[in-house]
Amino acid sequence: MILVRIAIQTFGxxxxxxxxxxxxxxxxxxGVIIGVASVVAVIAALQGLRATVLQEFEKLGAKRVYIDGxxxxxxxxxxxxxxxxxxxxxxxxxxxxCESITSITPEWWGSYAVEYGDRKVAAAQxxxxxxxxxxxxxxxxxxxxxxxxIDDSERLFVCLINDKAIEELDLPRxxxxxxxxxxxxRFKVVGVVETVQLALFGGGDTSTExxxxxxxxxxxxxxxxxxxxxxxxxxxxxxxxxxxxxxxxLSKMRNLRGGDEPTYQIEVLQQFIDQFNAMAAxxxxxxxxxxxxxxxVGGIGIMNIMLVSVSERTREIGLRKAIxxxxxxxxxxxxxxxVTLCLAGGAIGLGVGQGLIMAIKAIPDSPLKxxxxxxxxxxxxxxxxxGTGVIFGMFPAIKASRLDPIEALxxx
Amino acid sequence: MTIRIRELSKVYxxxxxxxxxxxxxxxxxxxxxxxxxxxxxGSGKSTLMNVLxxxxxxxxxxxxxxxxxxHRMGAxxxxxxxxxxxxxxxxxxxxxxxxxxxxNVMLPMIYSRRHWRSARKRAKAALDRVGLxxxxxxxxxxxxxxxxxxxxxxxxxxxxxxxxxxxxPTGNLDSVTTHEIIELFRQLHREGQTIVIVTHEExxxxxxxxxxxxxxxxxxxxxxxxxxxxxxxxLAGAAAAAAEAALxxxxxxxxxx
Numbered sequence: 287m288i289l290v291r292i293a294i295q296t297f298g299x300x301x302x303x304x305x306x307x308x309x310x311x312x313x314x315x316x317g318v319i320i321g322v323a324s325v326v327a328v329i330a331a332l333q334g335l336r337a338t339v340l341q342e343f344e345k346l347g348a349k350r351v352y353i354d355g356x357x358x359x360x361x362x363x364x365x366x367x368x369x370x371x372x373x374x375x376x377x378x379x380x381x382x383x384c385e386s387i388t389s390i391t392p393e394w395w396g397s398y399a400v401e402y403g404d405r406k407v408a409a410a411q412x413x414x415x416x417x418x419x420x421x422x423x424x425x426x427x428x429x430x431x432x433x434x435x436i437d438d439s440e441r442l443f444v445c446l447i448n449d450k451a452i453e454e455l456d457l458p459r460x461x462x463x464x465x466x467x468x469x470x471x472r473f474k475v476v477g478v479v480e481t482v483q484l485a486l487f488g489g490g491d492t493s494t495e496x497x498x499x500x501x502x503x504x505x506x507x508x509x510x511x512x513x514x515x516x517x518x519x520x521x522x523x524x525x526x527x528x529x530x531x532x533x534x535x536l537s538k539m540r541n542l543r544g545g546d547e548p549t550y551q552i553e554v555l556q557q558f559i560d561q562f563n564a565m566a567a568x569x570x571x572x573x574x575x576x577x578x579x580x581x582x583v584g585g586i587g588i589m590n591i592m593l594v595s596v597s598e599r600t601r602e603i604g605l606r607k608a609i610x611x612x613x614x615x616x617x618x619x620x621x622x623x624x625v626t627l628c629l630a631g632g633a634i635g636l637g638v639g640q641g642l643i644m645a646i647k648a649i650p651d652s653p654l655k656x657x658x659x660x661x662x663x664x665x666x667x668x669x670x671x672x673g674t675g676v677i678f679g680m681f682p683a684i685k686a687s688r689l690d691p692i693e694a695l696x697x698x
Numbered sequence: 699m700t701i702r703i704r705e706l707s708k709v710y711x712x713x714x715x716x717x718x719x720x721x722x723x724x725x726x727x728x729x730x731x732x733x734x735x736x737x738x739x740g741s742g743k744s745t746l747m748n749v750l751x752x753x754x755x756x757x758x759x760x761x762x763x764x765x766x767x768x769h770r771m772g773a774x775x776x777x778x779x780x781x782x783x784x785x786x787x788x789x790x791x792x793x794x795x796x797x798x799x800x801x802n803v804m805l806p807m808i809y810s811r812r813h814w815r816s817a818r819k820r821a822k823a824a825l826d827r828v829g830l831x832x833x834x835x836x837x838x839x840x841x842x843x844x845x846x847x848x849x850x851x852x853x854x855x856x857x858x859x860x861x862x863x864x865x866x867p868t869g870n871l872d873s874v875t876t877h878e879i880i881e882l883f884r885q886l887h888r889e890g891q892t893i894v895i896v897t898h899e900e901x902x903x904x905x906x907x908x909x910x911x912x913x914x915x916x917x918x919x920x921x922x923x924x925x926x927x928x929x930x931x932x933l934a935g936a937a938a939a940a941a942e943a944a945l946x947x948x949x950x951x952x953x954x955x
Contacts (some may be wrong), residue, residue: 288809288811291808291814292808292809295808311747415952449701478922601792602794605788605792605794606794606805606809607777607780608751608752608753608780608786608792609780609781609786609805609806609853610777610778610780610781610809610810610857611777611781611808612773612774612777612778612809613773613774613777614774616808690753691753692748692753693793695788
């Protein structure tokens with residue numbers, strides 16, 4: 287109780303002293319200022335960089351999850367691939383039960399002849415999809431309409447095509463409403479799917495593509511199976527959750543026990559995120575080194591000034607003890623002074639760091655335009671500076687608390 | 699009995715040498731006494747003062763303050779005794795130069811459990827008691843030596859100590875202010891305050907009820923002031939000197955006649 291009161295009173299007095307000796311205090315806390323400013327700036331910059339990089343990944347499909355059935359290597363001779371392929375019930379179960387997956391579509395792959403008038407493509411890539419496919423894969427319908435639930439449930443003979451198909455089949459530039467023959471059956475073209483050129487993930491020459499509702503695809507080939515499924519994550523950092531949830535659902539439905547090898551695989555564009563995180567960790571470690579050194583130097587500065595202060599105020603310490611200050615109280619007093627000094631430095635450092643970040647953000651086209659100082663970095667900076675004060679203020683404070691009052695009062 | 703001291707000794711180690719500062723002192727001081735402790739330097743009076751003030755612990759012997767055995771107490775307990783039972787007055791005042799008179803007087807109450815809520819009120823009352831009601835917001839460098847010592851007295855009084863310990867309180871003061879401070883002590887004594895004062899000036903000791911003289915760490919004599927032989931001799935000498943001075947003055951005045 288008495289210690290808390292003393293600490294609060296001393297804090298106020300110490301602030302007054304810092305204000306009264308502005309230049310000296312500034313120079314003393316320079317190390318702490320630099321340390322805190324750099325830690326704040328680096329954290330904010332990394333946050334900004336991270337936001338930018340994740341946005342890029344999102345465009346490329348960092349939110350996409352790829353799921354398919356696979357035969358573990360040990361079962362290649364005994365098992366059948368057909369048995370481990372995804373079932374439509376499994377895809378629906380993932381859709382309904384995995385919270386980190388916002389939407390999902392199965393993919394059914396085939397290759398059929400397509401005809402329009404006298405033009406024919408012998409083996410056109412044919413994919414059975416759910417309407418969610420466009421958002422998940424990032425290829426929208428640019429003409430006409432996407433499939434509807436009715437297309438799927440009624441197994442209607444409707445299809446979407448791509449630009450390459452229009453070109454190969456010599457369809458009108460606006461092909462919606464035309465009829466084409468797919469595997470010898472009459473399909474109505476209801477829309478055109480955009481062709482996306484991606485530098486990193488898939489590209490080059492596109493082929494003739496025809497999309498049909500997933501339900502309809504099963505009419506084309508009742509023996510066909512679901513090749514794979516694409517899911518969309520709630521956010522790119524939910525990868526771990528998604529893998530765990532999907533794994534749980536599939537293992538349960540496939541009656542896999544703890545030690546069994548999974549008969550499915552879940553892939554994400556995780557490696558890029560991992561690489562980025564590794565790089566960020568490297569930068570953080572490097573910055574941590576700088577911060578550590580400057581806080582060490584700053585701390586030594588604080589210790590020095592506190593030792594000078596103890597020596598200058600020996601008589602005062604003697605008097606305080608003579609009129610009843612316990613050793614612990616004297617220690618707390620000096621410790622609070624050191625911590626206050628460091629906190630003042632930390633506050634200035636926060637300001638400087640904020641200024642640095644604003645300067646960086648002002649650079650046009652900066653990849654760090656989203657940089658901002660998060661609340662936890664502020665707390666970290668405050669914690670670091672207070673910690674420096676405690677660690678480096680401890681020795682002078684103990685020295686003060688151990689002074690013999692008689693000796694101290696005789697000190698010149 | 700406010701102070702009860704038995705067989706008190708204090709040994710210092712100075713390198714390999716052992717210095718016997720006190721060698722078995724017995725001393726009782728009652729409530730509302732005004733005692734002067736006198737002795738040449740090296741007689742042990744400063745050591746006795748430090749022990750009385752609980753700044754130092756005896757090597758052997760008993761020191762009870764208001765019945766509490768302080769010789770058995772640890773550092774934190776002694777600090778509390780110093781805070782609540784003892785008021786110190788030092789030769790060089792020991793005021794904090796950064797702080798106003800009022801803040802200086804409030805200082806002991808910062809370390810007190812009893813009075814910190816009423817610290818300001820009590821400090822004002824104490825300053826009023828020593829006649830500095832109009833100097834509360836002055837800093838020590840804006841005050842005269844006598845005023846500074848009054849601030850120190852107010853600081854010593856503010857926690858209502860059972861004893862007031864003054865170590866050469868007039869050592870840094872001129873004769874006019876010495877008189878002022880002595881008057882203040884007499885007034886406090888009349889109001890019931892127990893006072894122990896260390897001094898080497900018979901003039902100052904003359905105001906005490908009782909003089910304890912130390913030599914080589916032992917009590918040499920302990921008499922009421924009026925019966926103390928050394929003091930009586932000094933009084934006689936002073937009276938003779940005064941008479942001589944008066945005579946000279948009288949002769950000088952009488953000469954033209």
